[in-house]
Amino acid sequence: MKKINNKIKYLFSVVTVCILVLTTSCETTNLDVNVNPNALSPESADPSLVLNSIQAGMIGQSFGLNANVRGVMRHINMFGTYAANTPPSSLNGAWATTFSVVANRKLIEDLNNTQDLANHLGAAQVLEAFAYVNLVDFIGTAVYTEAVDAAFANPNLDAGKDIYDAMYTLLDKAIANLQVSGQVKFEDLFFNGDLNAWIKLANTIKIRMYVQSKLTGNGNAAASINSIVASGNYIKSNSDDFVAQFGTNNDNPDVRHPDFVATYEAAGAGGTYMSNEFINILKNDKTVEDPRLKHYMYRQSLTVPSGSKLPCAGNPAYPLCYVGDFYWGRQHGDDEGIPNDNNQRTTFGAYPAGGAFDSGVGNVSSNNSINLGGKGIFPVITASFTDFLLAEASLPAPVGLGVNGNTWTYIENGIKKSFAKVSEISGVAMVQADMDAYINEVKANFNNAATDSDKLAIIVKEFYVASFGNSIEAYNAYRRTGFPDLGGSVVPNTDFPRNFLIPDSELNSNDNPNLKQITRTTQVFWDTNPAGFVQ
CATH class of the missing domain: 1.20.120.840 (SusD-like, tetratrico peptide repeats domain)
Known part of the structure; x- marks a missing residue:
């Protein structure tokens, strides 16, 4: 595979598949070699290809999880009930990708026995830890100690806290491997070969985990965070950020931000409705408008929605039916009729989707000529x-x-x-x-x-x-x-998902008596707050 010129293209040939097919496992595709690393033997495996698959898979997993909760969290509009928006298939892709990452990390570990691949292994371990933390945060459990092991036909689920504890250890191992000198360099899709940047990522994941689990009384959390902060070796400046960078190429492969493709490439823009609750926070929460508002949101129309274009009007269930200033969004849970307003509804702006900055032009033709062409980011x-x-x-x-x-x-x-x-x-x-x-x-x-x-x-x-x-x-x-206060739910007869369900792909494909479905009100181990705490 071409070393530098195709790094970004490789990433998106993989990630775009993972992102656009959120409920299936991610197959690895390469510009030059159409091979799935999971099927490779240690003798035939290219360690760079294997690690590239892990890097791309991790981004696909995270983007898919983001797509599953952004409506729930009112960053965009959510139609209907929480249950309808969190079906058992929601995390099929995230689950499968995690175990693909595990399999490929094990392969790199085997290859490291005969090659100088400690740095490859360290990066793989950082991403494996991140993937497992994501699963625990969303489901509360996962298969870990018996994962990807032919000796266990019916692997058991591990407790979320046990997985967290194991991930602290895995991150320490990753840091040690990243500090080994004289190793083969790997194709770094994020940090341009800066091994210390990977160490910063590992330490920042630890900070995130300690804060996430603060309610469980981890006595070492404060001292551990203090030690990391004192070292200065964590993501603390924008140049350290762990992001997926999208581009403008639209063919072979299409490397544009998926939200750009889904909206700006439609007949006019549109597609996704923006959340009135979120727009209202940006616009009206303070006496001054949030400076990010017109970077986040693009108004296609500079007219006030009314009549059939505003089906929620007059319905007391939707007090934020329209927030004013030509922002055509929807209130959380609003599943009223959908008018023909694709070219008028507010859509994604320049950040992070690579769309258009809202300079008050307000029409689709200008929208299509002044946007960034999909050159946005996914801020991990x-x-x-x-x-x-x-x-x-x-x-x-x-x-x-x-x-x-x-x-x-x-x-x-x-x-x-x-x-x-x-x-x-x-x-x-x-x-x-x-x-x-x-x-x-x-x-x-x-x-x-x-x-x-x-x-x-x-x-x-x-x-x-x-x-x-x-x-x-x-x-x-x-x-x-329990923050921010989003104003309560307008969705009747449905509980806020304190976690997501175990993927139905796993339950249906394996006759495993150790896998039992949970409920949306089951709380992950670090969520010790009372029932009904959030809506």
């Missing part, structure tokens, strides 16, 4: 995310972990880094006065917060806004903290 873990996690962790227990550092400084840095990342991707600078006014208002609210819980609410709301494009973080934070 960014420096701003890390700052908000550290801000939460710096609060005293029980709402935080009491780690070192000034809480407000973490919040301010998180907002500033989010502003900078959004501007970098959209190519449009924000007005300094607007950014200053926004930050000053958040600071005033934070200083006036009466309790630690009130401070936590401010932190998580800012995290929620900054995490647009990766709703996994919002879903986890919401179950962990």
Whole structure:
């Protein structure tokens, strides 16, 4: 395979398949070699190809999970009930991809016995740990100790906490392998061969896990986070960010952001409805408009929706039927009739989907000529995310972990880094006065917060806004903290999914008595909050 010129093309020849087919396993395709690494023997396997499959699979898994929860978390509109939006097939792809990652990591481990592949193995272990953490966070369990082992025809599920503990150990092993010198270089699809960047990713995953499980009373969490922060070796600047970078090529392979393809390539834009709740937070939560609003959202129409174009009008169940200022979205759960408004509804903007920045043009022809052509990103873990996690962790227990550092400084840095990342991707600078006014208002609210819980609410709301494009973080934070307050549910007779169901592909394809389906109200191990805590 061509070494540098085809790295990005390779990534998206794999990832696009994984993303667009979210409920199936991800097959690996290569521009030059049409081979599935899972079928290779150690004698014939190309370690770079195997690791590339792991790297691409991890992005496919994360993007698929994001797609499953962004409507639930009101980053985009969710039609109908929670149950309808979280069917048993939701995580088929995420589950299958995780065990593909495990199989390929084991293959690299075998290859390392006769080749100098410790760095390959370290990167694979980081991504395996991340994939397993994602499964635990969504399902609460997974097959781990007996996974991908022919000796176990009916593998058992491991407890979520046990998997978390094993992933801390696996990340330590990964860091050790990444520090081994004199090894064969691997094709790095994310960090351009910077092994320390992989170590930063491993440490940041640990921070994320410690904060995620704060309610379980891990006595080592604060000290462990303090040690990582003191080392400085974690994702703390935008140049460290772990993101998938999309491009503009539209054929062989199509490497554009999937949300761009699904909306801007339609007959006019449209497709997905944006969430009125989220637009309302960006537009009306503070006395100043969020500087990211017109980077996140693109208004195709500069007319007010009415009549048949606004089917929720007059229905008291939808108090946010229309939020004003020409933002054509939908309120959470609104499954009223769908009008012919593809060319008028608000759609994805420049960040993160690589669409258009909203400069107030408001028509499809300009939309199609001024967009970024799909050159967006999928923000997996960014420096701003890390700052908000550290801000939460710096609060005293029980709402935080009491780690070192000034809480407000973490919040301010998180907002500033989010502003900078959004501007970098959209190519449009924000007005300094607007950014200053926004930050000053958040600071005033934070200083006036009466309790630690009130401070936590401010932190998580800012995290929620900054995490647009990766709703996994919002879903986890919401179950962990109960914030942000999204105004309650307008969806009757259905419970908020505290977890997703065990994939039906696994239950139906294996006659395994050790696999039993759970319910959507089953709580993952770190979610110790009461029933009905979130809606």
